[in-house]
Amino acid sequence: MRADDDRAGYAEIGVETKVSFLSDPRSYPERPSRLTCRETHMSFVFIGDSFVYKLKKPVRFSYLDFSTLERREAACRAELVLNRRLAPAVYLDVVPLTLSRAGLALAGDGPAVDWLVVMRRLDPDRMLENALLDRRLDRRSLDRLADVLASFYAHARPRPMTTAAHLAEWRRRIAENRRVLSNRQLALDFVVLARIDRALRRFLGECPQFFAERLKKRRIVDGHGDLRPEHIWLGEPLAVIDCLEFSAGLRSVDPFDELAFLGIECERLGAGWPGPYLAHRVGRRLGDRIPSPLLAFYRCYRATMRARLAFAHLLEPNPRTPEKWPAQGRAYLRLALGEAREIERHLANSRRPSSSSEAP
Numbered sequence: 438m439r440a441d442d443d444r445a446g447y448a449e450i451g452v453e454t455k456v457s458f459l460s461d462p463r464s465y466p467e468r469p470s471r472l473t474c475r476e477t478h479m480s481f482v483f484i485g486d487s488f489v490y491k492l493k494k495p496v497r498f499s500y501l502d503f504s505t506l507e508r509r510e511a512a513c514r515a516e517l518v519l520n521r522r523l524a525p526a527v528y529l530d531v532v533p534l535t536l537s538r539a540g541l542a543l544a545g546d547g548p549a550v551d552w553l554v555v556m557r558r559l560d561p562d563r564m565l566e567n568a569l570l571d572r573r574l575d576r577r578s579l580d581r582l583a584d585v586l587a588s589f590y591a592h593a594r595p596r597p598m599t600t601a602a603h604l605a606e607w608r609r610r611i612a613e614n615r616r617v618l619s620n621r622q623l624a625l626d627f628v629v630l631a632r633i634d635r636a637l638r639r640f641l642g643e644c645p646q647f648f649a650e651r652l653k654k655r656r657i658v659d660g661h662g663d664l665r666p667e668h669i670w671l672g673e674p675l676a677v678i679d680c681l682e683f684s685a686g687l688r689s690v691d692p693f694d695e696l697a698f699l700g701i702e703c704e705r706l707g708a709g710w711p712g713p714y715l716a717h718r719v720g721r722r723l724g725d726r727i728p729s730p731l732l733a734f735y736r737c738y739r740a741t742m743r744a745r746l747a748f749a750h751l752l753e754p755n756p757r758t759p760e761k762w763p764a765q766g767r768a769y770l771r772l773a774l775g776e777a778r779e780i781e782r783h784l785a786n787s788r789r790p791s792s793s794s795e796a797p
Contacts, residue, residue, distance in 0.1 A: 444618045450550045452495065452538060458541045459483050459492060459534075459553075465543065476757070479503065489556040491516075492534070501683040506551065512591075513552040518683040523589055523661065524676035559670045559678075566666035576714070583715055585675050587722035590692040591787045593658035600649040603657070604641055606686075607648070611637050611738065614745045623748050629774055633741055639784055640734050646679035647731040651691050657723065662688035664695040665702045692719065693727040697735035701743065705768050712736075714737040730783040735737075739777035744769035 444744040458464050460483065462472045469485030479501070481491045491690075493512055497504040503512060513531045520528045531554055537547030541573030561567060565582075568574040615634050618625055641648075651657060661668075681687045696719060700712020720726050747766035750756045 439633045454493065454680050455534060455541070455551055456481050459490065464541075465490070475603065484558060487558050488529075489635060490532075491554040491556065492551060492658070500687070503683075503729075506549070510549070510552045512683055513554050516554050519680050519682045519688075520678060523585065523680070524670075526674060527557050527559065527670075527676050527678055528554065529557060542795065556678075559676070560672060563670055563672040564667060565669035565671055565703075566706065568671060568710075569666055569708050572707075574708065574711065579711055580718065581675050582669065582671070583718035583722065586605060586692070586696075586715070587719045590658060590660070590719070591723060593660060593692075595655040596657045596689040597655075598657065600645065600651065600652055601646055603652060604645060607641055607687050607738075608638070610640070610742070614709075614741045615739075617745045617749050617752070618741070620748075622752060625748070625770070629770060633737065633770070633773045633777045635692055636780040636784075637734065637737055637741070639710060640730070640780050641711075643784060643787070644730065647728055647734075654725075656691050656693075657689055658692065660688050660690040660692065660695050662695075663688065664699045666699070666706060669699075691727075691735070692723070692725075693714060693732060694735045694739070697732055698739040699735055701740045701769075701772055704772060705743075705765075730780065731777040733783065734778045737780060738777060740769045740773035 456474065459481070460472065460474045462469045462485070465472075465485060465488070467485055467488055468788035469488070471486065473484040474481060475484065476762075477497060479494055481490070481492045481494065491513075493503045493509045495504055495509070501512075503509050510531075515565055517531050521653050532544045534546040534551040534553060535542050535545035536550045537545055539545075543548070543553070565574070568578070572676070611634065617632070618630050660680075662678060662684065663679060664677070668677055668679045670678065693716060696712065696716045699715065704709040704710070716727065716732065744766045747762045747769060750762045751759060756762070
């Protein structure tokens with residue numbers, strides 16, 4: 438096959454053809470006895486006996502662009518490098534899906550028509566999410582997780598920025614939550630949404646010193662970006678997978694923001710204690726403490742963001758599993774409202790004159 442023929446063949450290879458090929462156990466060098474294909478918002482994931490292959494969809498959103506072969510290859514390579522920070526034994530390789538006269542092949546002789554990330558399969562029973570749902574999470578597992586996260590954050594690269602830029606980014610994120618959640622198609626409680634949004638915006642406006650102090654201490658780092666129970670494996674060695682490889686901006690976080698995110702997710706699954714426990718343990722190992730009002734802000738924002746992502750599925754033309762998003766979104770909004778009340782209490786107390794300044 439000439440190079441021109443190769444390029445013409447590549448142009449004709451659609452996602453359905455690739456998924457069909459990758460859904461066949463005979464396509465893999467491991468020859469799995471069974472193979473499962475799962476579709477996510479951004480990928481197709483093929484799960485064998487001992488391996489996982491991930492194919493990125495050729496999609497483009499406001500926050501990522503996988504629309505070209507070159508962009509998908511770059512994203513796969515970034516995923517490998519970035520995830521090896523917290524899961525070096527899980528992320529194994531990046532391999533091409535190739536096309537030749539004989540057809541599609543994994544790492545064959547022809548030109549690449551797509552790229553896949555290769556991972557070791559993890560026992561799902563050892564994921565933190567399932568440990569929470571089964572009520573079998575113990576403190577020893579959280580101590581191991583705290584050690585891993587503290588070491589990661591201690592060595593993470595700081596992300597320098599001005600306070601003005603940092604606050605502007607927070608305002609942009611809060612506005613995005615407000616824009617989606619206020620969509621009339623969702624028919625959400627406007628009073629609740631307005632209270633949450635007002636608390637977050639007031640905290641930014643009235644308490645900028647909290648954010649300035651975190652920047653001054655170089656506490657905004659290149660983190661994980663998506664620290665959820667479904668991404669934490671409690672086996673040996675403990676691993677944290679699926680970081681946000683496609684956005685350095687979304688990975689630019691305060692460690693306590695990520696821990697607040699994890700705490701919100703644990704609480705939604707019925708366990709309120711892991712969040713505060715991890716924040717204390719990781720903070721102690723880092724020699725760092727988070728002001729409680731700022732932690733409430735982080736928790737409120739993260740719960741609102743997760744509500745936005747849940748309800749946004751219902752605004753898609755053909756949402757997958759539409760039945761699950763309303764209950765999940767409302768659960769996040771209840772958590773966000775509770776944290777908004779905490780923010781309101783702090784703002785009210787901060788306006789009261791101290792006893793030493795009051796007239797006799």
